[in-house]
Amino acid sequence: MRFNFRAALKDAGISALVSIGLFGAMIGLKTDPGPTSLVLTPRPWAVVIAAGIVFFGRLLILFYKAWRPAGAPTPRRLRAASNQIGHYLTPLLLAFVFTLPFYAGRYWLDLGILVLTYTMLGWGLNIVVGLAGLLDLGYVAFYAVGAYSYALIAQTFHLGFWTCLPLAGLFAACWGIMLGFPVLRLRGDYLAIVTMAFGEIIRVVLLNWVSLTNGPNGISGIPRPTLFGLTFTAGGGPGSFADFFGITPNISQRFIFLYYVILGLALLTNWVSLRLRRLPLGRAWEALREDEVACRALGINVTITKLTAFAIGACFGGFAGAFFATRQAFISPESFTFMESSIILAIVVMGGLGSQLGTALAALIMIGGSEMFRDLADYRMLIFGLALVMMMILRPRGLVSGRVPSVSLGKRHKISAELLTEGHG
Amino acid sequence: MASPLLQVSGLTMRFGGLVAIDALDFEARSGEITAVIGPNGAGKTTVFNCITGFYKPTEGQLTLSPPGGRVLSLERMAGHRIAHYARVARTFQNIRLFAGMTVLENLLVAQHNALMPSVARGLLAVFGLGGYRGLERKAIAQAKFWLDAVELTERADDPAGSLPYGAQRRLEIARAMCTNPVMLCLDEPAAGLNPRESDELATLMRRIRDGGPGQPSCSVLLIEHDMGVVMSISDHIVVLDHGRKISDGTPAEVKADPAVIKAYLGEGDEDETPGGDAPVEDVA
Known part of the structure; x- marks a missing residue:
């Protein structure tokens, strides 16, 4: 295809004009505190730069489109290379996360814990949204239920982390079923709205039931986890990990321990969801996402199938919540806002619905990335938004799209995302 | 004459x-193909x-008497219980396959209830307990049997949505038969x-x-517009018009029924309406 330079220049010029119209007042005028009131400082150069970026950016896109028209297949070399990367990425990532504590400082370890927590939440939500196709905007509710269950049970009955962990998961699963019942008949947008409201109800109850949850002041002094009864205290002392092994007590030991705890929990979530995908229950979830009517005609109990998806997804959310509580040693309703739900959902969607690797990568990019850009303060959200928009243009089905069949007679072929249904709730 | 399998009496849907x-009253006998x-x-x-069970009838009874005296x-009954306990399977006018799942997976989803007798056993299978492996082997054997029957064995690992139209129709039948x-x-x-x-x-x-071998006999209830197919394979035909039964009998009887001819051709002069061996086939 011949490249029409004049048409491209005209197109880019129009884009630049539109951008001047848009940015003219937004970027071109800045409010500064004057002696008596705010004064407007004009910044014409900023508008020129913005328009310039749009002009040349548009020109580049047009060049690219002329060079490779839309719909042209990816060159074979590139596809083979990306397949190769995909092949080695999982073991490399696993090796990386297992060895991280050996060379990473405390800051990186802390970030690692955060990323792993969100990865686990993403994997938990992936069961509900990615496999069963039920859009859940209130996943943070289960995270909150897990955190508060652990904090309250541990403080009231003086039980340890490992005893309370299954209980927290169980409570969260019960709440998952409780949410599941009223929303069984709802689909799509309606389901999303009700789940969102459910998340908010849990948060508001936690905020206002002061006698139980201590309201907005939160719960502090939540016990730390132990390794077979060995504590990780800064000062060492009898019964501590450092004392038992005869090494110098160091606060970073606790971080390393916490890191491995969340790594184990996240991998457990991953393992269970990978296993379930190959079992009738997981297949029924995916079938439900593809076509609920056909499921009913085949004798699948849609009610039970949906409820198990909610319950198991919620259970892992509860585990993650209990871990969050024990890591922070302090929880308050502030940590469980709608923003958290939307971040977790963004991770799942960005990773590619139903994809385990994609979810982990998306958590790394979203949580780790937004931490990287902390210095940019408010512009962080701008970059975040830009990344999401780019993502939707370049890879609308998520980072890792398509699905691998759960069973096969011969060789497994990946099923392209175009054939998959995203579910209607 | 074969015993009635399904007895529809006074069925009304508003x-x-x-x-x-x-x-509506009619019956479908076991071991027969009944066309509607x-x-x-x-x-x-x-x-x-x-x-x-997708609709709840306003009035009337639908009595199923499967072999075994039940x-x-x-x-x-609720929709999924009809498929599970009464073992009545169906296909859809507009094909409803699980397009993003492979042909084999479609057939395994159909055997969900055999593979997962209860939620507890379904969850135990995560840890390799509950005898899941044996069940899965049996289910795959069953799936292979029906894949052979509908000539889709070659395409067992392809996504159902990528099959040509005719193959999708056959797969939907195979999937229903897997229940x-x-x-x-x-x-x-x-x-x-x-x-x-x-x-x-x-x-x-x-x-x-x-x-046949490895496959018990199954009665068929068929809705079809292709009169060639209907007339050649049906043992018994029920003709409906405007929600009422207008004729009921063997293909030959139905073909000769003036009420059927009227419904298909519209009312006209007696002379113009061909009698005797009415060419209902040509009309459809």
Whole structure:
């Protein structure tokens, strides 16, 4: 295809004009505190730069489109290379996360814990949204239920982390079923709205039931986890990990321990969801996402199938919540806002619905990335938004799209995302 | 004469003021192919939806008497229980496959209840308990059997959505058969098929009716517009028009019934309406 330079220049010029119209007042005028009131400082150069970026950016896109028209297949070399990367990425990532504590400082370890927590939440939500196709905007509710269950049970009955962990998961699963019942008949947008409201109800109850949850002041002094009864205290002392092994007590030991705890929990979530995908229950979830009517005609109990998806997804959310509580040693309703739900959902969607690797990568990019850009303060959200928009243009089905069949007679072929249904709730 | 498998009596379905089916009586006998035909909008698919529990009939009884002496009232059962306990399977007029899953996976989803007798056992299978491996082996053998029967073994690992139209129709039948039904309800299975595919479909339906090694006999209830298929394979035909039964009998009897001819051709002069061996086939 011949490249029409004049048409491209005209197109880019129009884009630049539109951008001047848009940015003219937004970027071109800045409010500064004057002696008596705010004064407007004009910044014409900023508008020129913005328009310039749009002009040349548009020109580049047009060049690219002329060079490779839309719909042209990816060159074979590139596809083979990306397949190769995909092949080695999982073991490399696993090796990386297992060895991280050996060379990473405390800051990186802390970030690692955060990323792993969100990865686990993403994997938990992936069961509900990615496999069963039920859009859940209130996943943070289960995270909150897990955190508060652990904090309250541990403080009231003086039980340890490992005893309370299954209980927290169980409570969260019960709440998952409780949410599941009223929303069984709802689909799509309606389901999303009700789940969102459910998340908010849990948060508001936690905020206002002061006698139980201590309201907005939160719960502090939540016990730390132990390794077979060995504590990780800064000062060492009898019964501590450092004392038992005869090494110098160091606060970073606790971080390393916490890191491995969340790594184990996240991998457990991953393992269970990978296993379930190959079992009738997981297949029924995916079938439900593809076509609920056909499921009913085949004798699948849609009610039970949906409820198990909610319950198991919620259970892992509860585990993650209990871990969050024990890591922070302090929880308050502030940590469980709608923003958290939307971040977790963004991770799942960005990773590619139903994809385990994609979810982990998306958590790394979203949580780790937004931490990287902390210095940019408010512009962080701008970059975040830009990344999401780019993502939707370049890879609308998520980072890792398509699905691998759960069973096969011969060789497994990946099923392209175009054939998959995203579910209607 | 074979014993009645499904007895429909006084079936009425109203949607608000609209009467889709009006006091319908007919029976489908076991080991037979019963066809339900009629002009568009006669209420055929509504009858199917009532039998398979997608609609709750306004009035009337649907009695299923499967071999073994049980008597089930389908009108009181929920949709998934009809497929699971009463073992009535169905296909859809507009194909409803799990497009993003492979052909084999589609057939395994159909065997969900055999593979997962209870939620607890389904969850135990995560840890390799509950005897899941044996169940899965049996399910795959069953799936292979039906893949062979519908000639889709080659494409077992391809996504169902990528199959050509005729293959999707056959897969939907195979999927319904994987639930081990006593009665199979086919909603226009020949729609969109070419003549050769229609012939193959007729052979498949006869095979399903007659049973064979590794496959018990299964009665077929069929909605079809392709009169060639209907007349050649049906043992018994029920003709509906405007929600009422206008004729009922063997293909030859139905073909000769003036009421049927009237419904299909519209009312006209007696002279213009061909009598005797009325060419109902040509009309459809």
